[in-house]
Amino acid sequence: MKTKNFFLAVITFLAAFPATLEAYTERNLLQSKITREQISDYLVTQQKWVDYPSYADREGWDKLLGKNKETVIRNGEKQLKHEWKVITATDYLEFERSGNRKIMESPFDANNYAIVQLLLAELAEGKGRFTDQLINGVFHTCEMTSWALSAHLPNQPSGRSLPSYEYDLIDLTAGDLGNILAWTYYFMHDTFDKTDPEISRRLYHELDKRIMKPYLEDDRFWWMAVNYKEGNMINNWNPWCNSNALMTFMLLENNPQRLEAAIWRSIQSVDKFLNYVHSDGACEEGPSYWGHASGKVLDYLVLLSDITGNRINFFEDSQIRNMAEYISNSYVGNGWVVNFADASAKGGGDPQLIFRFGQAIGSSRMKQFAAYLKQKQKNRITLASRDFYRILEGLKADAELSGYAPAHETPDFIWYPETQFCYIRKGKAFFAAKGGYNDESHNHNDIGTFSLWVQDTPVFLDAGVGTYTKQTFSSERYKIWTMQSNYHNLPVVNGIPQKYGRKYKAQDAEASPNEFRLNLKEAYPAEAGIKDWIRSYQLKNNQLVIRDKFSLEEAIAPNQINFMTWGNISIEGDKVSISRENISATIKFNPDEFEASKETIPLTDPTLSNVWGKEIYRISFTAKRLSKEGNYKFTVSF
Known part of the structure; x- marks a missing residue:
């Protein structure tokens, strides 16, 4: 591993600052640099911010997918006979009875991954071969009482793990489904309408009911920290859920006032997370959670920039840079990472995500580290994720990443004085x-x-x-x-x-x-x-x-x-x-x-x-x- 004395000087400088263990500091980074009026002035409407090919753009998808196209189509073919799994009442109740989460989560994950693979395959091939099975998955998911996990449903008013039809809980998985299904609506609603307009109408209704309305109207989601009190915890749920909710609005909402309200609410909420985490940038949840904590801050800030015509950019802020570079600093070598808390000792991170963060903050070190990980992991881009947006962004980044020089350079001494x-x-x-x-x-x-x-x-x-x-x-x-x-x-x-x-x-x-x-x-x-x-x-x-x-x-x-x-x-x-x-x-x-x-x-x-x-x-x-x-x-x- 190479080292640079320059970074030692920087970290030594940081060590001069006093340590404060209890993190929350009212910095309000986002609100200090943008007003709600500016959002209204900058707003990009009618999904004009999207820079991916349209469904019908065969040349565009061939270019974006590159050598991944055949893999994507083969993955989709495996799902053509997927049997859409019913999650039974007792599957949900098993969490209360034995503590087992997987009984509910495994069939749910299989359905969600199938939707992703079918959508990608149809975008790759464009012949309609995967459309009917994708419609089956969409309609099956719309029929579910809740998109939240049994382990998270005790956050609903009943306190139980069986979903209530009266309460739409936004958790990590409901948010991810908002991500998947909003992109499905964006790319496929015209095609669905040729089969039956009820498909798109139902899909929009469910996304509005389960994600958009509760996001704007419900202050009870702990991760939003709307009613934050000193001593409360704010963790990776905040940027993860906020980025998914913002994406759903950006892809579906064409009422400028409602879209503006959602953006401003997300800014206020994400500021609470940025206030909670330390400005030194360390992820107290460990490297395993970096992708869903700092990495989701990246996704959120990119989306915020996109929806405002790239006129809002926070990537020069020192806290955001520190949060990005933590993942490189915490990589020991040979796949091992510094794993305090619930993090695993093995990992390193997603090379495409790390590369994107390096691009955003202008860090050659991050981009070289991403190339280093890609080489060490013999990395192929992740195509079997529940995060459809990450797949799309990873495809965009991968071509440039593949040509980047691999290196892992870290300081000999790193001190995070607050964490x-x-x-x-x-x-x-x-x-x-x-x-x-x-x-x-x-x-x-x-x-x-x-x-x-x-x-x-x-x-x-x-x-x-x-x-x-x-x-x-x-x-x-x-x-x-x-x-x-x-x-x-x-x-x-x-x-x-x-x-x-x-x-x-x-x-x-x-x-x-x-x-x-x-x-x-x-x-x-x-x-x-x-x-x-x-x-x-x-x-x-x-x-x-x-x-x-x-x-x-x-x-x-x-x-x-x-x-x-x-x-x-x-x-x-x-x-x-x-x-x-x-x-x-x-x-x-x-x-x-x-x-x-x-x-x-x-x-x-x-x-x-x-x-x-x-x-x-x-x-x-x-x-x-x-x-x-x-x-x-x-x-x-x-």
Whole structure:
């Protein structure tokens, strides 16, 4: 990996700003640069903003699809005999009964993907071969009571997972269907009318009823943050749902006043998200969510520019640039990423999306990173997505991306002072640690944890999260082991792990090109009895030194220092040896002070085992003496 000292200077400059953990700051970036009157003046009506070929433009679709055309047609052919699946009442109720989401989601996803593939194939071929089956899918979907997922329907007034015919809930999937079906209406309504005008009339009615009317009239959607109160969370749902809703209006609404009202409402809502996330640009939800958080901000801002004739542009703003470049900064190498919270340790992102963001902010580094990922992933453009707009935009970007020089250049030291993420690359090692607080979006109780990669292979890891169930987003979330601090690289103090809540946060977090340190005293509940617990990480050439300097009110139970790892583990004398593939590391400790042990954690959940294999391990160092004060030291050599 190449590095540039220029970026070190920039990040060091950012480190001079004071850290504020609780994010919401009334910046109102969008409203500060545009008024509602300007929207009215700039408005592009009658879908004149669309720059994709019309359905009948065979040459245009041949050019846009390029070498993807035959794949698109073959994918559509596979759906010609698709049996449109009925989601039964008990499929919805299963979420309440067992916590299983997939029973409802799997058939629903299959139907939605079929619509996408049939629409793409018809646009690619243009002979009407896929039209009848597409009509079947459209009409079948219009007959559903709700387009929301069973896991999200408890947000409706009934609080239950069976959809109510009286309430149109806009969630992530309802919004995505608005995206798919609005584009279906735009491209195909003239063709549908030749079969029967009722098809398009019904489709417009359902999009208006399920997306446009509730978007304008209902203030109860938590993600819109219309009635935001201090301490509320705003996450990726906000730009994701807002971009889909705006797109639906842009493709269907030809009343200028109503379209203007929707645009202004979206600006007010997205500003709440931009106020909530930190201006340093880090995604507290992790790289897995970047595409639906910062990436959806890109989609939204592009749409906002399109509907105003490109006279509104926010891509020169430093916060937007920081949000874009986070995904490149968080890529370690060989497919591994820095994965705090619910994010997976494997990934990197969608090359076409990253390239588009690089184009928008004028970042060669982002565009080179996109080309690098495309080469590493042997990437073919994603054509099996529920996000039809992303497919279209990806097709536009892919030709230029394919000719771009691949490279991944990151600073040796990156410090996000508000979010409190620290990344250090030195020699063959990449180190990442975090401060923050225990009420971040997709939170794990993980203040002060770290990960370490050697030659782009994890040595000390963050397990991530398993398959989502009802428990994952319930009051029982922190009974899941992956969410607990004692299954992160952290201390258990006086037998007490960290606790969930906004008041549990890092103190005095500081970072430099060689070291990260923070005080963990407020990350643990009062019963842990902590006066001070200063944890520091110092990265040297081929060595990481971890120190815990502590002072307790009283010593009740032995302290325990945990490390999560994988590979071949052996404990002998004063060291623990770890080997994996072509790398090895040792943890040197004081055997008079600690007893070392290994716990095997079987991974039966495929979301975890697909990343880590059949098992990972927790190495625990349990103090042999009760101590109110002390200095622990662990030296990791590699």
